[in-house]
Amino acid sequence: MLKFVDVPRGMPEKRAADARRDDFGEIYREFAAAKAEEQASRCSQCGVPYCQQHCPLHNNIPDWLKLVAEDRLEEAYQVSQATNTFPEICGRICPQDRLCEGNCVIEQSGHGTVTIGAVEKYITDTAWEKGWVKPGKPIKERPESVGVIGAGPGGLAAADALRRRGFQVTVYDRYDRSGGLMIYGIPGFKLEKHVVTRRNGQLEAAGVKFVLNCTVGKDRTFEEIRSAHDAVLIATGVYKSRDLGGPGAGLPGIKKALDYLTASNRHGFGDNVPEYTSGELNAQGKNVVVIGGGDTAMDCVRTAIRQGAKSVKCLYRRDRANMPGSQREVANAEEEGVEFVWLAAPKGFVANETDDHVAGVRVAKMRLGAPDVTGRQTPEEIEGADYTEPADLVIKALGFDPEELPTLWGCEDLPVTRWGTVRTDHRTHMTALEGVYAVGDIVRGASLVVWAIRDGREAADAIAAKFDDAARVMAAE
Ligand SMILES: Cc1cc2nc3c(=O)[nH]c(=O)nc-3n(C[C@H](O)[C@H](O)[C@H](O)COP(=O)(O)OP(=O)(O)OC[C@H]3O[C@@H](n4cnc5c(N)ncnc54)[C@H](O)[C@@H]3O)c2cc1C
Ligand code: SF4
Numbered sequence: 001m002l003k004f005v006d007v008p009r010g011m012p013e014k015r016a017a018d019a020r021r022d023d024f025g026e027i028y029r030e031f032a033a034a035k036a037e038e039q040a041s042r043c044s045q046c047g048v049p050y051c052q053q054h055c056p057l058h059n060n061i062p063d064w065l066k067l068v069a070e071d072r073l074e075e076a077y078q079v080s081q082a083t084n085t086f087p088e089i090c091g092r093i094c095p096q097d098r099l100c101e102g103n104c105v106i107e108q109s110g111h112g113t114v115t116i117g118a119v120e121k122y123i124t125d126t127a128w129e130k131g132w133v134k135p136g137k138p139i140k141e142r143p144e145s146v147g148v149i150g151a152g153p154g155g156l157a158a159a160d161a162l163r164r165r166g167f168q169v170t171v172y173d174r175y176d177r178s179g180g181l182m183i184y185g186i187p188g189f190k191l192e193k194h195v196v197t198r199r200n201g202q203l204e205a206a207g208v209k210f211v212l213n214c215t216v217g218k219d220r221t222f223e224e225i226r227s228a229h230d231a232v233l234i235a236t237g238v239y240k241s242r243d244l245g246g247p248g249a250g251l252p253g254i255k256k257a258l259d260y261l262t263a264s265n266r267h268g269f270g271d272n273v274p275e276y277t278s279g280e281l282n283a284q285g286k287n288v289v290v291i292g293g294g295d296t297a298m299d300c301v302r303t304a305i306r307q308g309a310k311s312v313k314c315l316y317r318r319d320r321a322n323m324p325g326s327q328r329e330v331a332n333a334e335e336e337g338v339e340f341v342w343l344a345a346p347k348g349f350v351a352n353e354t355d356d357h358v359a360g361v362r363v364a365k366m367r368l369g370a371p372d373v374t375g376r377q378t379p380e381e382i383e384g385a386d387y388t389e390p391a392d393l394v395i396k397a398l399g400f401d402p403e404e405l406p407t408l409w410g411c412e413d414l415p416v417t418r419w420g421t422v423r424t425d426h427r428t429h430m431t432a433l434e435g436v437y438a439v440g441d442i443v444r445g446a447s448l449v450v451w452a453i454r455d456g457r458e459a460a461d462a463i464a465a466k467f468d469d470a471a472r473v474m475a476a477e
Contacts, residue, residue, distance in 0.1 A: 040068035091121030138166035147229035152180020154440025155235030157456030248349030253358035292397030
């Protein structure tokens with residue numbers, strides 16, 4: 001049965017129609033097929049596949065576009081899944097404007113990119129519908145076991161690739177659900193949660209074991225995990241939120257982006273989330289100010305709009321051209337009614353006189369000065385131009401740093417960089433600790449799902465190669 005979803009006040013009708021679209025699956029499936037074929041046939045098969053070169057997984061995009069254009073979808077799926085563990089997830093959330101689509105030759109010649117991500121999503125969604133996506137059960141079991149710490153895209157991509165080769169794989173995660181930021185960070189309107197959970201189901205069906213609600217460093221020591229497995233892969237992501245100081249920084253009503261997004265995602269799962277129900281982590285009816293200019297900030301502003309906020313503003317200390325987030329996401333947010341306040345930096349927070357709750361952000365107006373060593377113009381404060389931006393809910397989205405794993409895990413010999421990320425050999429992903437590998441954000445710093453997938457697949461190759469080499473040496477002796 002068709003049903004409408006609630007569309008928040010203030011959302012323009014075009015966007016409202018888009019938001020409703022998912023509930024019209026029956027109608028749009030036909031539309032999507034026509035659209036995918038039409039888009040795929042726009043590919044000129046240029047012979048210099050910049051799209052493929054700029055995809056971190058080097059997906060064979062021209063080949064699967066050609067197969068879609070010829071209505072050979074099952075073959076397109078086989079080509080697409082050969083290089084990507086989660087094509088339907090990347091198709092939904094890769095910043096394609098900075099990767100494959102931004103480098104499409106047709107885009108470069110001013111005729112609008114082939115919508116590669118949408119076609120990739122369509123191919124694999126169809127494969128799921130038709131039952132072509134099968135659990136990666138191995139042909140032959142191997143005795144070696146691998147412990148993966150962290151069930152985000154990096155850990156899961158490695159788990160999948162190792163299990164297909166017959167390794168005994170156990171994934172440990174501190175959350176109650178597997179998926180990492182794909183489950184509790186990225187909002188459901190960008191990445192529907194069933195798309196992630198059905199992948200978890202496939203991994204379980206293939207024989208991957210999950211130990212959830214298990215924080216390594218607390219519930220189990222790192223040494224326990226190491227001694228239980230022949231190899232260990234660290235894929236714990238980056239979770240230490242960058243913070244803000246200034247007067248009033250500790251006022252109630254000032255929240256971290258990930259706490260806000262996690263509450264919203266948990267509510268979407270039907271969990272009991274007291275902070276959401278009480279309004280503490282819910283934007284409904286509020287004047288919301290989000291501080292930051294990256295993709296996390298964009299997710300917060302767009303979530304606040306969907307929760308029915310009275311107003312949503314995004315403060316960023318540089319201008320639009322210098323924003324780190326995807327321009328496509330900024331345009332989406334603007335269309336949905338978010339107001340961007342450029343060249344604006346928080347200086348402090350003001351409280352309600354009655355209850356001491358946050359009532360506004362003291363904002364310093366900025367201008368862009370001389371470029372710094374990285375070539376980026378440094379924001380400078382304009383003296384005497386401060387003002388107060390009213391806010392009942394302030395969300396800090398200033399980025400993430402790695403947690404101090406060597407200290408938290410009592411493993412001082414785990415090598416880290418000066419930024420706290422785990423140091424690895426960039427080809428094998430192995431650390432200086434024998435049999436310990438690391439991938440994804442904990443190595444790169446806050447990055448992208450597609451890079452975590454690539455790392456996970458490469459680490460699985462390296463782990464398998466190492467055991468194969470060892471087996472060959474033993475056989476020769
Ligand atoms: C709000 C938000 C939106 C984003 N949107 C996008 C997007 O649209 N597109 C995109 O490509 N990327 C996006 N990203 C980035 C992307 O989510 C990450 O780059 C990616 O998830 C990193 O994968 P990972 O496997 O390294 O780590 P994560 O996904 O962070 O997974 C790490 C896992 O390790 C677990 N863990 C951590 N410490 C321990 C421990 N001690 N013991 C046990 N388990 C532990 C965590 O619970 C978590 O499940 C977004 C990030 C955020 C925060
Ligand atoms: S994985 Fe990402 S970058 Fe690669 S083709 Fe798909 S959408 Fe583009």
